[in-house]
Amino acid sequence: MDKIERITALHRILKGARYPVTVKRLQDELGCSRATVYRDLAYLRDALMAPVEGDGEAGFRYAAGQTDRFELPGLWLSSDELYALVASQQLLLRTGGGVLAGALAPLQKRLEGLLADHAGTERWPVERVRVIAHRGRKLDQAAFRCVASTVLERRQLSFEYRARSTDERTRRIVSPQRITHYRDNWYLDAWDHGRQALRSFAVDRISSARALDAPAIEMGKDELSQHLASSYGIFSGEPKGWATILFSPKAARWVADEQWHARQEGRFLADGRYELKVPYSASRELLMDVLHYGADAEIVGPPMLREQAKSLLELALTNYENDPGKR
Template sequence: MDRFFRILELNKIFNARRTPVSRRDLEELLESNRSTIKRTIEEMRLYLDAPIKYDRKQNGYYYDLKEGEHPFEIPGLWFNSNELFALMVTHRLLSKIQPGLLDASISPFRRRIEELLKGKEAGRGEIAHRVRILQAAVRPTRVDDFRKVTTALVNRYQLRLFYHSRSGDETTDRIVSPQRLVYYRDNWYLDAYCHLRNELRTFSLDRLKPIRTNERPAKEIDDQNLDDHFTKTCKGMFPTAVGMNRA
């Protein structure tokens, strides 16, 4: 159990009890050792102004709350920058998913994130209102096309597709062996071995039209070559670098 959840659990325990809780009981409830419990209590007193008192006669800790006083609430914002970014991006991505085969499974997860963003640890909804995750130029991908690509990818089949190149403004008919789907800077790409060019290429999903899967098994490329290709491709996607193997 990490520090954040220990504090939440201690707060829950003290709010639920009106009699002191022994350190040994706290160690068992939180599955933590003596020094960890002591350190967590001191942090709650020092940083959260938690009204934790120690009763020597009963050898236990408790919240020193007056009769009728509301339970003590953990103040402040409890997300660090990485957690907040991950939560907001996940919520944004899930909110863009169209109804489909996974909708029943994803909906509870999406609702849970919304509850977190509206909870007291997140300022009771202020995060969702005050924080924005700005995406780059997002190019929409057709749902049916995406499914055809992923089907060929996971079943390890070759795929026939039409691809419209931005650089040459031409459409070509190709057979490819899908290797990896890549979500990079808010857009989807397919790393695949192109049997027309006889090398690894990166295809932007908004520019391709899958025709059908081929019964032939996909050509396998080892992970190191795929990683090297991805690094080279990323450099070539932006004006500051060159060397991309464009499709």
């Protein structure tokens, strides 16, 4: 038990005690030496202004009438809670192109101070928590903050959207429902007023965002989940079918531990291969993931999806038919 946890436990013991608590009992409950108990009592009384009274013979307690009026000041976390918090904070800082770095800067300093108290040093080596973003896209910080604020404040949002597939620019007015972090990128799930439908927007394609005064139209959680989480990937919707994919014995060791979809079905075959079935709406993202496995994956069905994968592989092969220097 470290110092922070001992102080928290000591406060809890004294707060709940009706009679003075002996030093021997404090040693046993805190798992520390007699000298450490005295140091912690002094810190609790002198630094934190706790109403500690008593001595080594009679024991220690909080002064009568002060028990319910004193609480530990500031933020008190156990080691596990603090380590989990700093890991999460580093994850937020180092993903999304640093879009949250400015907002989290004050928290960063407070966390480093708490961690230093735990470690007994002036500086905590936060660089030893390493987060490597994979294929994350650059975000406009102003647009991201505007999007996030309208999601939390439940206000409508106006923005210009540049579709990645067609490069077309359109002006949208939406009722934000939630913001989603998926595969190192941020997406906005919203009710599109112009199209009268639920849509998902890549936040990195949003510009000129402006919060409106009108309150956002609220969608039910069940409706959101059914429309946006029922199918494969971020580009979801009502499932159009189920894809069946076979993976080689080598790839099976990896795929069997992966979560592709909440409703996926998987099983090992007698020959060591792994059969995975997932619902899907749009095929693009699913095909991208399957082709990532190369020769270790084969789409068995449905036939149309299998043909799409075959066509993509044939197109890719044409890039290698000629010497690149002769093009």
